[in-house]
Amino acid sequence: MxxxxxxxxxxxxxxxxxxxxxxxxxxxxxxxxxxxxxxxxxxxxxxxxxxxxxxxxxxxxxxxxxxxxxxxxxxxxxxxxxxxxxxxxxxxxxxxxxxxxxxxxxxxxxxxxxxxxxxxxxxxxxxxxxxxxxxxxxxxxxxxxxxxxLKTIQAYRIYMFIKQELFKKKPEPIKYKHLRLMLGLDIELEEDEVKKVDKITFKPNTDLFGEIPSALPPIPNVKVVKYPLFAEFKRRILDTAKAELANTEMAFNYKLKKKGRNVDTITFELIKTVPIQAPSEEKLAKTSELPDEWKRPMERMLEYGLTEKQATYIIERVPIARIKEDLNPVLYRINAEINSGDHSKLKRTKGQHSVIIIKEVLGIKYNLWQKEQSE
CATH class of the missing domain: 1.10.10.10 (Winged helix-like DNA-binding domain superfamily/Winged helix DNA-binding domain)
Structure with missing residues (x-):
């Protein structure tokens, strides 16, 4: 010891x-x-x-x-x-x-x-x-x-589940019942445990007509631990994780498929990122001189249309310790909005849109921004 x-x-x-x-x-x-x-x-x-x-x-x-x-x-x-x-x-x-x-x-x-x-x-x-x-x-x-x-276990579980699916041609649906087991919301009982469980252990609230409102139907060998109602599962698991991962590389949407009245499968779909071209050798040479924590943010800013002077200006004013909290969420937002075509709807180039968002969110006041917005 x-x-x-x-x-x-x-x-x-x-x-x-x-x-x-x-x-x-x-x-x-x-x-x-x-x-x-x-x-x-x-x-x-x-x-x-x-x-x-x-x-x-x-x-x-x-x-x-x-x-x-x-x-x-x-x-x-x-x-x-x-x-x-x-x-x-x-x-x-x-x-x-x-x-x-x-x-x-x-x-x-x-x-x-x-x-x-x-x-x-x-x-x-x-x-x-x-x-x-x-x-x-x-x-x-x-x-x-x-x-x-990550602040919640559900955000971690879904983050890793989506990440392992990245190299597949298309996202595969996961059975709702299986996902509940994965997340520890249900527990599969052994045969001897099933015999000990009272047949009437699952009593979700019923509506005025005596029907279960979108609840998970009882399964003989499964013990429900948390959130038997799908509405509660959706709010506490799916929507909580979606909100927490919205500003990460694993931002996602999900689709539900029902069998009868009950949810059968869930498909997690990664929000597509902007197709990014590799930076030029000249740009890579310049970013290689930066601390590791700054290399990727610098490359992203250049890829999203900022000039070298604009990106350098930000680097000089955002401490390395604040990259994750302050800058990365802004870059993820830019990525998502460009991918969804928000900049085109506003009749902006990618560079103009990127500059305006960074200026507004980070409170940048500098005349170098004017040139980019007017081009």
Whole structure:
């Protein structure tokens, strides 16, 4: 244990990788515990052969910082050891019939914490190694900073679900019932558990005619944990995630398909981004001299029609620490509006539209903007 406590604090990688089987597994965990898992993923390297201990600052797990969070460390440690993934796989039985199999695994078997309550020291369960190490295919990567910034588990789950579908020709619908299981809103019961459950355990509110108003119909081997009514599921899961991801690269819409009165499938459709041409070698040479945090925003501003002087002016006035909070949402908005043709409706070029939005949102006052707007 002493060796674990003394491990150095390391900066996590910018990109995290995990198997799609893990992404599609069944779990529902609080945001703080999710961040602990994601931060641990950030310490896995491509060449690693085994999972190792990670030192996690308590501060990275909370949106706000302060002593009140440190007082909750003991509770957090206990909760981390209760979080499980339920991963689905398939096998062929002796009769040649394909059957489902499930493996339930605790994420963090042991968690240590320092006397000052500033750090956690833990290691992801070694049984999860096949889903995190030496992945040859069927995996998805994402930016750790973006994932840590998400405020809800539903936004994270849908973000990763959409991201793993990006390279398919078209988005595939997911069964509403299956999505509920993935999100931990329903739990599949074992045969012995089904026998113990009273036949009348599912009693959603009925309308004046005694009918269930768009509720999930009861399934014999499934226990409903949260949000049995679809209207509630839509509001708390779909619409909450949609609003939170609106200013990210995974901004989405969704389509519902019904079977009778009940929702059968949900299709998540990524809001298309503007087709972007690669910057010229001259522009790349100039942006390569910038800090890593500024390279991509600078390239985007040039791609959206800003002049080099205009983009440089912004760089000089927006601190690197504020890129994510202040600038990136503006760039995502520009991307979405250009893609939907808003600039054409207003009879603007892409460059003019980009300049006007940045000027309004960031409060830019500079005569270089006039030239772009008048062209």
């Amino acid at each position: 002493k060796d674990h406590i003394g491990i150095p604090l390391k900066k996590p990688n910018k990109i995290v990788t995990q198997s799609n089987s893990l992404i599609n597994s069944c779990f529902d965990i609080p945001t703080v515990q999710l961040r602990a898992f994601l931060y641990s993923l950030g310490h896995i390297n491509k060449e690693d052969k085994e999972l190792t201990h990670v030192k996690i600052p308590i501060d990275v797990l909370h949106a706000s910082k302060g002593g009140k969070n440190y007082k909750q460390v003991k509770k957090l440690v206990s909760e981390l050891q209760e979080i499980k993934f339920k991963i689905e796989s398939f096998f062929t039985n002796k009769d040649g019939i394909e059957k489902k199999a499930y493996r339930s695994m605790v994420i963090f078997p042991t968690v240590d914490y320092t006397e000052d309550n500033r750090y956690l020291i833990t290691k992801i369960n070694s049984d999860l190694a096949p889903f995190l190490l030496d992945l040859k295919g069927n995996y998805t990567q994402a930016e750790l900073e973006q994932l840590l910034s």
